[in-house]
Structure formats: structure tokens, C-alpha cells
Amino acid sequence: MPNRELIIAEIPRLRRYARALTGDSSRADDLVQDTLERALARFSLWRPGNLRAWLFTVMHNIFVNQIRSAIHIDYLADDLLPDLPLRATQSDNLELRDLDRALGRLTAEQREVLLLVGLEDLSYEDAAKVIGSPVGTVMSRLSRGRERLRALLAGVELPAGARLKVVK
Template sequence: MTVEPGVRVGQDSDAAVIERSRDEPEAFAALFDRHADSVHRYAARRLGAEVAEDVMAETFTTAFQQRFRYDTELADARPWLFGIATNLIGRHRRAEGRRLRALARLPAPTGGGAEEAVADLVADRVSAQALRRELAAALARLPARHRDVLLLVAWADLGYEEAARALGVPVGTVRSRLHRARRKVREALGGSDPTALREESDDDE
């Protein structure tokens, strides 16, 4: 049996929670309990912990206000929530760019520190210590629309179809943007791709 992330066996799906919350607004708190931490982590990696708190809160405020428009045929609400969060992050493009450029200028880490979030992307086969600064610089140079796709897949752990739903674009557009973003990252990092934590076959739709 497949259970959506954040949902325990026997619990209602996200869609069921949202549907119930239309008549019982307090029921929406269950969605917050399931997904607030992951939305906060995603926003913190992109903007820093202080701004992330506001983004997370506004994400769920917006979701609550828009719950009557949610398609309850879609059991998992994560793409919807991360789409809202990504739109809110879009209002902080300059702050995100400054954060990434600042991380790129940091000295080589000795453990801990603000740059840890960037290193979370790095696969076991890649040296996190060597790539933190280079990865931050590579991400900073990506067009915003490409960075959004890349980080929804790598940081929010969305599949291609889920990322497409989050951004309101076709799956083919997600694949194209992700391919270009990863190519740019590989070029910047000498062939390594620490963002390739989730791979899907080109045949997966």
C-alpha cells in the first residue's frame, strides 16, 4: 500500500483533510502538522531561517484561504503547498541571490554554520566540504525558473509531475528546465551533479 509522505497508515489523505476543513476549519491544522516542517526546511534552504518562518506561515495561511479551490482528486497536497511556498519565495528573489552569493564567498567550512543547508544537496559520492561554495555559486547563476524546478525536485523531493503541478507548467517544461539546470551545475562543478538526488526515467509520466 502506498502512503503519501507525512501521512501515517490509517490517517486520512491530505485531500480528505482539506475537504473536511471546508465545513470544519479547525481540521486544517492536521495539514499544518504533517507538512509545516518540510515547507519550513525548503524555505530556510533558499532564504535562511528567519525569512523561512514567515514564508511557512504565509504558505499555510494562503492554503487555508484557498482550500475551497483545491482539487480533492489529488490525495497528496505537497505539490500544492510547495507551489504556494515557491511563489512566495519568488517575492524574495534578490534576497535569495544575495544569500547564495554570500555562501559562495564563505571560507571552506570546518563543520556547522549557515552554509549547511546548501551541503544537504550533496550525494554521498560527492565531497560536501569541497562543493558547498561552488554549488551555491552555481545555483545563484541559474535563471529563477530553472532554480525553482531544480530545488523543488532536489530539496522538496517532488517528482516531475508533482513539480509541474506545483509550478503550473507542463511536465515537459519541468524536464527541459531541470535538464538545463543540471547541465549548468555540472559545468560549474567540473562534471559533478550533487543535485541529482532524485532520478526518473524519461519514460515516467
């Protein structure tokens, strides 16, 4: 059975999402690796349907567990942001870095939904399945996340202390 191949074909997408979610390329790949291993181990549980959404679900569960099971610095603090390897084709570095920074200031929950819908183009229903919440929750997180991101990108200041979020 080409299970493995099907899953492997999704790696680039998983990596894109994980990178945006964690803001760190090695952490992102760790997350992808964990996702792949769990998905392969539990492939028998997958019912034919949206494989991609299922993989995002597996990743979501791991991501949430990681946040819960350890003191964890959510995203990277501004001053710790490495110079991201921006490509020459990406014209406006400043803008992109602002985006990274702004994403890092959303809550992980808002970021997840915003990325699942905006970047990964999942339907609201699929996004709801991924995060294991009702569609209404998706919509409210999407709304708050988008508004917060808008404010951040527009340069609205956040209260002090919001920069480095330590989540227990």
C-alpha cells in the first residue's frame, strides 16, 4: 500500500505550516517529524477522506501537547529572532520580518486557525476538525487573530510583557 508515499507527498505542506506555526525552522521540522511518525504508526486509524486535514490534526495534537507538557517559550521573542534566511525573490524584508513578529504575538490558538484557513486554505469545517472544536470557535479565533494581526501590522503598540509569552 502506498500509505507512506501518500504521507510523504504531504511533507512540504506540513513543513510550511509548521514553520509558520512555530516560527523556527528546526522546531518546525521536529514537529513535522513527530507528526509523520505518529501518523505512520496510526495510519490504520485514518479513514479515506482528507488526508491533509488528518495530518494537520495529528500535528495539532502534538503541538498542543508540547505546549502543555513543558514550560515553553511560545514563538521567538523579538530580540531572539534569528535573521531569517529570506530569499532574494522576497522583496520587502522588513515587511516579512514584521509579519513573523506579529504572528509570534498572536496566541498559539489564534495563529493555528489563521494559518489553517489563510495559509493552508482549509475549509472552516476542516479547520474545526483539526483543532477539535466547533466551527464557531474557529470563526471567533479567526476573527480575533485577524484583527490582532491587522493591528500589529499597522504598528499598534502592545502592552509591555506581551512580547515574550511563557506558556505553562
